[in-house]
Amino acid sequence: MVISSNSCLGFICLLLCHWIRMASSLNLEDPNVCSHWESYSVTVQESYPHPFDQIYYTSCTDILNWFKCTRHRISYRTAYRHGEKTMYRRKSQCCPGFYESREMCVPHCADKCVHGRCIAPNTCQCEPGWGGTNCSSACDGDHWGPHCSSRCQCKNGALCNPITGACHCAAGFRGWRCEERCEQGTYGNDCHQRCQCQNGATCDHVTGECRCPPGYTGAFCEDLCPPGKHGPQCEQRCPCQNGGVCHHVTGECSCPSGWLGTVCGQPCPEGRFGKNCSQECQCHNGGTCDAATGQCHCSPGYTGERCQDECPVGTYGVLCAETCRCVNGGKCYHVSGSCLCEAGFSGDRCEARLCPEGLYGIRCDKRCPCHVDNTLSCHPMSGECACKPGWSGLYCNETCSPGFYGEACQQICSCQNGADCDSVTGKCVCAPGFKGIDCSIPCPLGTYGINCSSVCSCKNDAVCSPVDGSCTCNAGWHGVDCSISCPSGTWGFGCNLTCQCLNGGACNTLDGTCTCAPGWRGEKCEFPCQDGTYGLNCAERCDCSHADGCHPTTGHCRCLPGWSECPAGTYGYGCRQICDCLNNSTCDHITGTCYCSPGWKGARCDQAGVIIVGNLNSLSRTSTALPADSYQIGAIAGIIILVLVVLFLLALFIIYRHKQKGKESSMPAVTYTPAMRVMNADYAISETLPHGSGGNANSHYFTNPSYHTLAQCAASPHVNNRDRIAKSKNNQLFVNLKNVNPGKRGPVVDYTGTLPADWKHGGYLNELGKSPVP
Structure with a gap:
């Protein structure tokens, strides 16, 4: 297939156009x-x-x-x-x-404008003589209406709507027939645009173009004429010279300081300066004045704002910029710099001695008294010694005083922190603990001594002296290098404070706070653990029931009387009491009451009695033996009552378990009598026990004060089974309280709870297991 060159060229052009369009x-x-x-x-x-x-x-x-x-x-x-x-x-x-x-966004009209152009989305601007939304209605410019039979009345080039005859004014005109020009300050279509002209400029009613007044330029006449121009449209050139500025409107010259004349071509006369040469110069000693600023230009040898001062000693010439070269005390003339020599010297610089070295006087017949090694020269007339740097005194035989160095010891040392200064060079020799050119830098941490060359040996973050390396120990440490902890019983800085901890408490060597031994508390460990706690910081809780607290150190429980089985022959709190029963009798481990062997009676079972025969093997306590018949009848009645009580309590227990809610019940109380046959009228209603203790068939309350204790404490094989229980009609139990003072009866204690800490003093049991109530 053969492709012509024209086709190839067209294809390449097409691709290039597309690329340009895309790019x-x-x-x-x-x-x-x-x-x-x-x-x-x-x-x-x-x-x-x-x-x-x-x-x-x-x-x-x-x-x-x-x-x-x-x-x-x-x-x-x-x-x-x-x-x-x-x-x-x-x-x-x-x-x-x-x-x-291309590069622009143009409006789009969905209905194509036939005789006009699209000027906004779906908006057509019709050509003269056309109307309608798409400019398709045609009339000539002078007619409108049906069959274009009406003549238009519009003026100033306005267009006539071919349908309504309304005039569409050209830019810059307004009115029903567009016969009026836009008001001043407005222009454009329908006179809707506001003029932006400034500085009194007028605005073209059609285009809005600004017509600037003389002296102004710019699109809105906002700028002055550029430098060198003035007048209408800024077309005239300024004639001003030497930096003069012409007025942007009139062209009049405004001269800078130092100039006069119409075109600023004349300088100020001598002795005058400033704007319009209105100020007078104030320069002295032949100084001249700057015509613009009035600044003085001094003659050689003088200085100062008004040239009123001679050059400082050692300088001369224009602006005093030259340095005098006179030696041996010669004086320098401030204008030319020529030297005026002292007696004994000559030469352009006064460098020549009239006397040989080492001699002085009018005839040069005297020897200089100066110390030769420390002297620069000896004055040829007076013999005065000029010392070398680092030496002073009448004969140059003294070193510089501390803090001074150099020629004639006039320079002050800059050394700090007690450093020595070299009397010749002024170089600092730093004291221990400092370094640097002027010895102002302390030794870095961990170093000390001369030039900070030694390393500190302090331990435990102690502070090391930068001077001698001595250690300042922190609290809790001592020793040369602070490596030794404070001895026991001391604390603080230098271990100089004494610990205040008591009862074996350990003292913190830093702040002296106490760490208490187990069983103690308080700031100084002065208080034992509170009841119910023990151990380190009293943080452990005692887990005892029926005990007088626990040991504050070990936590061992201290049992109440009756809650630990005492060895035979002992009773009471801690089993500390010795039984006093005789004839092989035993004693109650709580109260110490004697239980006599058969054939004995009395408080100590030391009296002979009657032996009881039968199926009752109960022992007499403190009363005499009763006849066998009385015991048998009492035992039978007691068993019957006991069975009834057990059944009653069992029913209460079932009801309690059924309801799943604890309720208070009446605590049965009994009284002991030898026969227990009759319930007389001396009975009184017993106190109701607290919730949690009632309902137990083995709970008893005795009239004997020594038996006022918990029910489970009385559940002992030594209790006489001849005790009887009486029950009233309303299911309340009664006891014989004739011989007990109602106001002194102790409260009944819930056997399921832990006894309070003051149970010994609150009407419960004393140390011997007896009631404190008489």
């Missing part, structure tokens, strides 16, 4: 260009820690592997991977109702 971008200054943000993704490389298993060997007790074992550990190294990152960029496009044409 072209919209003009962002076009008001019809809108923009938005779009997202896109890019691939990035990111790092992350990559774990790997590392094998190493370590020593162990494996003799088969030559005491080496393999170990594993996880290590990490940096690895890289690819990731996606979202980026944003601004994209420009034509606003709605516009479409792109």
Whole structure:
């Protein structure tokens, strides 16, 4: 297939045009260009820690592997991977109702404008003589209406609507027939545009163009004429000279300081300066005045704002910039710099001695008294000694005083912190603890001594003296290097304070606070643990029931009487009391009451009695033996009553379990009599026990004061089974309290709870297990 060269050229041009069109971008200054943000993704490389298993060997007790074992550990190294990152960029496009044409956004009209052009989205601007939304209605310019029969009345080039006859005024005109020009300050179509002209400029009623007054320029007449121009339209040139500025309107010259004349061509006369040469010069000693600023230009040898001062000693000439070269005390003339020598010297610089070295006087017949090694020269006339740097005194035989150095010892040393100064050079020799050119830098931490060359040996964060390295110990330490902790019983800085801890408490060597031994508390460990706690910081809780607290150190329980089985022959609190019963009798482990063996009676079972025969094996306590019949009848009645009470209590227990809620019940109380046959009228209602103790068939209350204790304490095989229980109609139990003072009866204690700490003093049991109530 053969392709002609023209075809190839056309194809290439087509591709080039397309590329140019694609590569072209919209003009962002076009008001019809809108923009938005779009997202896109890019691939990035990111790092992350990559774990790997590392094998190493370590020593162990494996003799088969030559005491080496393999170990594993996880290590990490940096690895890289690819990731996606979202980026944003601004994209420009034509606003709605516009479409792109080359670099511009042009409006779009859905209904094509037949005789006109699209000036806004779906808005046509018709050509003269046409009307309608798409400029398709035709009339000539002077007629309108049906059949174009009406003549238009529009003026000043206005167009007539071919349908309604309304005038469409040309730019710059207004009115029903467009007969009036736009008011001052407005212009354009329908006079809707506001003029932007400044500085009194007028505005063209058609285009809005500004007509500037003389002296102004710019699109809105906002600028003055440029330098060198003035007048109407800034076309006239300024004649001003020497930096004079002309007025932008009139062209009149305004002269700078130091100049006069119409065109600023005349300098100020001598002795005058300033604006219009109105000020008088104030310069002295032949100084001249700057015509513009009035600043004085001094003659050689003088200085100062008004040239009123001679040059300082040692300088001369213009601006006193030259340095005098006179030696041996010669004086320098401030104008020319010539030397005026002292007696005994001559030469241009006064450098020549009239007397030989080492001699002085009018005839040079005297020897200089100066110390030769420390002297620069001896005055040829007076014999006065000129000392070398670092020496002073009448004969140059004295060193500089402390703090001074150099020629004639006139220079002051800059050394600090007690450093010595070299009398010749002024170099500082630092004292221990400092360094630097002027010895102003303290030794760094951890160093001390001359030039900070020694290393501190202080321990436990002690402060080291930069001078001699001595240690200042922190609280709790002492010793040369602060390595020794405070001895027991001391604390603080230097271990000079005495611990105040009591009862074996340990003292903190830093602040003296006490760490109490187990069983103690308080700032000084002066208080034992509170009831119910024990151990270190009294943080442990006692776990005792029926005990008088626990040991504050070990936590061992201190049982109440009756809650520990005492050894035979002992009774009471802590089983500390010795039974006093005779004839092989036993005693109650709570009260110590004697239980006599058969055939004995009395408080100590030391009286012979009657032996009881029968199936009752109960022992007499403190009363005499009763006849066998009385015991048998009483036993039978007691058993019957006991069975009834057990059944009653069992029913209460079932009801209690059924309701699942604790209720208070009446506590049965009994009284002991020898026969227990009759319940007389001396009975009184017993006190109701607290909730939690009632309902137990084994609970008893005795009239004997020594039996006022918990029910379970009385559940002993030593209790006489001849006790009887009486029950009233309302199911309340009664006891014979005739011989007991109602106001002194102790309260009944709930056997399920822990006794309070003051049970000994609150009407419960005393140390011997007896009631404190008489």
